[in-house]
Amino acid sequence: MMELPSFTKEQITKVIVSNAPPSQLFEILSQYESDACLMSAGSGSPETGAGDPEMLCLYYSGFFFAHLLTKQIPEARALTQRIPVTLKHHDPSLQNCLNLLRAIWQNEHGQVYRILRGLPWPDTLKHLVKRYESFFQDQTLIAVSTSYEAIRPAVAAGYLGLDTQAAEKDNQTIIQKFTDCGWTWNPETRLLYPSPITVPPTNSQPPSGIRETMAMLGNR
Structure with a gap:
């Protein structure tokens, strides 16, 4: 050793x-x-x-x-x-x-x-802080996806640290972040319908957090 x-x-x-x-x-x-x-x-x-x-x-x-x-x-x-x-x-x-x-x-x-x-x-810690923010978003996305049958965009956005006011107005950029990872959006009910997300265990931490996770899941 x-x-x-x-x-x-x-x-x-x-x-x-x-x-x-x-x-x-x-x-x-x-x-x-x-x-x-x-x-x-x-x-x-x-x-x-x-x-x-x-x-x-x-x-x-x-x-x-x-x-x-x-x-x-x-x-x-x-x-x-x-x-x-x-x-x-x-x-x-x-x-x-x-x-x-x-x-x-x-x-x-x-x-x-x-x-x-x-x-x-401090500057020395900012890299770790950013890594954890991405990690926390990814883990929260997975948890929310398995915990809700339906959820309002503003509530989902709040869980992931996105703009809740924009989400309340059905902002399509935010809506797409969820539909890209397999969720369904119903404009009539104004509800998102999560699809359970599973990610294989890994020892590596993706650098871009939720963006990378959503991209990966959206291409399943």
Whole structure:
């Protein structure tokens, strides 16, 4: 087994901004958690008590998203309990992560998109944030497709972070996003009729999220 590179900010940044499959991303970052714990217990500023708070916040934020991308929500919640309290209280990115976890846990889809798109994220994390937004849309699309026999366009749009006001007016661009993946639109009832969607399990994360998924499903 190859020895992992040293636990440095450069190495963690390299891992986080890579296009590694989610399972691989999780596996690599999980092997650094003991190093993060040791660093957390080291000397540092009075505010954080950590040896390198900037690096630790980057690591824990990246590891948090690795949990989400591998659908380990309870485990992500457990991770937040292991993050040093002082870091959670002082770092905006970790605060964003906690708010995001709460929204996911409570199935507040609109809030999930507002956090991912509207809150400030450091440049190093933006790649992971975008990856998770696409992943969340794909998973939600699949869930909605199997949960509803009929659904109003605005409700469907809300689940996927699309423009609900435009959908309320039967915007054809939005309607087509759903019909392209096998749903049926009835202009008389003004309802969408979902068709169950199944996607083969994969370790790779598509870069374009829902657009790629819909394109693939629309060509079935």
